[in-house]
Amino acid sequence: MQALLAQIRACRLCAAQLPDGPRPVLQAAASSRLLIVSQAPGRKVHATGIPFNDASGDRLRDWLGVDRDTFYDAERIAIVPMGFCFPGSGKNGDLPPRPECASTWHPRLLAQLTRVQCTLAIGQYAQAGVIGDQRGRSLTDTVQAWQYHLARGVLPLPHPSPRNQLWLKRNPWFEAELLPVLRQLVARTLSRG
Structure with a gap:
């Protein structure tokens, strides 16, 4: 696992397409029990090299009910974005993750995460990368079907970005129904040896 992580962190596969240059950001260990598959690092995360080290991370940790020490314990939590490097900014926020990362690195990396329980x-x-054709027509449809997906070992969530405040206001069921289940699931997953 350590050799593979070193290879990923040294990756320069799409360097020519990255406006801020490559800086793969992820965390994982063979013992990780919770896998967080995210989109791609933002500009602040790119600057620090620490996954979710921004306002999105603060909200995500609150959703999960974990502190920073727990969140950054790779022995318990793996954070594997679809794109490992900051893809740059567009008119409406960050650009989509570069496709090379998932196709090049995910099969090898995920195969080593054999202790992941959720x-x-x-x-x-x-969601496109993990759930594929089983996802709904929209992010809302996919997240609303969380019980269906959770029965298959995957829990879809919206992005915790402050830009999604309107989505959260329009979907109060997320906080009322899904977040308590998420916190229980994370606590149970992380407490197992």
């Missing part, structure tokens, strides 16, 4: 698919790009 996967969280955060945002539409992660």
